[in-house]
Amino acid sequence: xxxxxxxxxxxxxxxxxxxxxxxxxxxxxxxxxxxxxxxxxxxxxxxxxxxxxxxxxxxxxxxxxxxxxxxxxxxxxxxxxxxxxxxxxxxxxxxxxxxxxxxxxxxxxxxxxxxxxxxxxxxxxxxxxxxxxxxxxxxxxxxxxxxxxxxxxxxxxxxxxxxxxxxxxxxxxxxxxxxxxxxxxxxxxxxxxxxxxxxxxxxxxxxxxxxxxxxxxxxxxxxxxxxxxxxxxxxxxxxxxx
Amino acid sequence: xxxxxxxxxxxxxxxxxxxxxxxxxxxxxxxxxxxxxxxxxxxxxxxxxxxxxxxxxxxxxxxxxxxxxxxxxxxxxxxxxxxxxxxxxxxxxxxxxxxxxxxxxxxxxxxxxxxxxxxxxxxxxxxxxxxxxxxxxxxxxxxxxxxxxxxxxxxxxxxxxxxxxxxxxxxxxxxxxxxxxxxxxxxxxxxxxxxxxxxxxxxxxxxxxxxxxxxxxxxxxxxxxxxxxxxxxxxxxxxxxx
DNA sequence: CGCCTATTTGATCTGATTCAAACAATGTGG
DNA sequence: CCACATTGTTTGAATCAGATCAAATAGGCG
Numbered sequence: 001x002x003x004x005x006x007x008x009x010x011x012x013x014x015x016x017x018x019x020x021x022x023x024x025x026x027x028x029x030x031x032x033x034x035x036x037x038x039x040x041x042x043x044x045x046x047x048x049x050x051x052x053x054x055x056x057x058x059x060x061x062x063x064x065x066x067x068x069x070x071x072x073x074x075x076x077x078x079x080x081x082x083x084x085x086x087x088x089x090x091x092x093x094x095x096x097x098x099x100x101x102x103x104x105x106x107x108x109x110x111x112x113x114x115x116x117x118x119x120x121x122x123x124x125x126x127x128x129x130x131x132x133x134x135x136x137x138x139x140x141x142x143x144x145x146x147x148x149x150x151x152x153x154x155x156x157x158x159x160x161x162x163x164x165x166x167x168x169x170x171x172x173x174x175x176x177x178x179x180x181x182x183x184x185x186x187x188x189x190x191x192x193x194x195x196x197x198x199x200x201x202x203x204x205x206x207x208x209x210x211x212x213x214x215x216x217x218x219x220x221x222x223x224x225x226x227x228x229x230x231x232x233x234x235x236x237x238x239x240x241x242x
Numbered sequence: 243x244x245x246x247x248x249x250x251x252x253x254x255x256x257x258x259x260x261x262x263x264x265x266x267x268x269x270x271x272x273x274x275x276x277x278x279x280x281x282x283x284x285x286x287x288x289x290x291x292x293x294x295x296x297x298x299x300x301x302x303x304x305x306x307x308x309x310x311x312x313x314x315x316x317x318x319x320x321x322x323x324x325x326x327x328x329x330x331x332x333x334x335x336x337x338x339x340x341x342x343x344x345x346x347x348x349x350x351x352x353x354x355x356x357x358x359x360x361x362x363x364x365x366x367x368x369x370x371x372x373x374x375x376x377x378x379x380x381x382x383x384x385x386x387x388x389x390x391x392x393x394x395x396x397x398x399x400x401x402x403x404x405x406x407x408x409x410x411x412x413x414x415x416x417x418x419x420x421x422x423x424x425x426x427x428x429x430x431x432x433x434x435x436x437x438x439x440x441x442x443x444x445x446x447x448x449x450x451x452x453x454x455x456x457x458x459x460x461x462x463x464x465x466x467x468x469x470x471x472x473x474x475x476x477x478x479x480x481x482x483x484x
Numbered sequence: 485c486g487c488c489t490a491t492t493t494g495a496t497c498t499g500a501t502t503c504a505a506a507c508a509a510t511g512t513g514g
Numbered sequence: 515c516c517a518c519a520t521t522g523t524t525t526g527a528a529t530c531a532g533a534t535c536a537a538a539t540a541g542g543c544g
Binding site: 086095 | 314
């Protein structure tokens with residue numbers, strides 16, 4: 001599966017400095033791809049996965065459902081991401097990974113990854129960076145949910161997803177695929193979907209964005225960033241993305 | 243500084259399986275301790291730290307301040323924690339680390355840690371686990387802020403801090419030091435301090451807790467846990483703590 | 485067409501914020 | 515030892531951002 005390896009390499013290049021040799025080595029990773037649909041749970045809370053999952057096409061989210069039945073989405077993933085790198089070191093999943101719309105995921109046996117990283121310290125470094133960036137994104141989300149208004153949160157989230165897509169080459173200058181529903185957005189931001197709807201209307205009215213048919217268009221990225229207090233530092237992208 | 247090494251060992255033992263030899267090796271880590279006071283910023287946002295910081299006594303929080311001036315606390319740290327392990331792999335700090343009340347921190351040169359971990363794969367594993375647990379805690383906080391009521395959030399946070407303190411041997415059966423002010427708690431949970439005050443009053447009235455003079459007493463941990471939908475799995479503690 | 489899911493709109497309600505002031509505890513300097 | 519600044523907690527009242535409930539509309543699709 002050339003595509004899966006391409007995505008992974010492109011992703012790692014967006015956050016780390018890979019040599020041609022590194023890239024070549026990555027292509028040696030054994031993996032099995034699988035089609036996913038709709039809201040499918042790719043990894044379940046409580047699982048003890050033996051494989052590590054790589055997103056190839058579509059989007060994934062990591063989420064938990066509280067005992068009282070509320071869903072919280074903790075991160076949104078784009079192709080090339082390894083959303084459960086943690087399973088390399090922590091045995092039990094403390095959250096689920098679900099598809100958002102149709103897509104493709106690839107699975108790499110944990111043992112293969114561990115073995116691989118042991119022999120390639122440069123790539124081990126890249127993977128470690130990736131795990132830490134993951135935590136940095138979580139922290140920014142904490143800020144977003146805990147310290148910003150609905151309007152700011154929404155703008156911020158849209159900027160993040162757009163820039164992540166752009167960093168892996170899946171966005172044009174102004175648009176990117178956007179399979180998340182308003183309900184999904186609400187669960188990302190700790191808001192109700194009704195309120196998300198109204199907030200999006202405002203952003204549309206102000207001609208900052210357009211969001212329809214699973215396609216996001218950002219008319220004025222700079223304005224959207226300042227509306228959401230968005231500063232891309234926390235993404236730790238190698239080249240300035242904004 | 244025997245104490246600093248003791249704390250670190252105790253902390254790592256709470257989440258990983260160390261051998262006597264590992265512990266001995268850890269005592270070889272070179273470090274400089276320093277007294278900290280009040281709200282002192284130990285590491286600043288934007289810094290490029292050359293040392294990695296270990297909390298010895300007191301508490302630390304990681305926090306950001308948004309452009310509009312709101313503070314968000316992203317984690318609370320207890321003695322033995324390494325709150326900026328990320329600086330080993332990411333050069334720029336995307337958040338600050340501040341003291342909460344008086345305490346002691348120790349600094350270990352990044353280079354020394356890196357070198358050390360290279361020669362001790364078992365401990366490298368323990369450190370990696372620690373970094374991933376950090377992210378797991380961030381995710382639980384996202385749930386807490388995004389999907390729970392003020393009453394639940396507060397109960398949950400109190401449970402977490404208490405169990406973390408207990409895991410490193412700094413709590414008795416029912417009590418632990420608790421230097422956070424109501425304002426700090428508010429900034430942890432995305433609430434106003436006025437509302438935190440009222441919520442604490444409720445928890446006191448229900449005789450679940452007592453909180454005064456920087457000392458937290460939990461009268462009924464089980465009840466507090468269920469009030470906060472608290473499930474300690476995400477802390478990934480080696481032995482059941484609850 | 486009828487079914488299902490997503491978006492939109494309106495009306496109402498409430499948890500939490502904000503503002504303001506009082507109160508308590510602690511420390512500081514004269 | 516007292517006046518007084520300082521910081522944290524507590525209380526009350528007014529207000530608001532966002533939730534909830536309910537229903538309408540719109541789009542895919544078998």
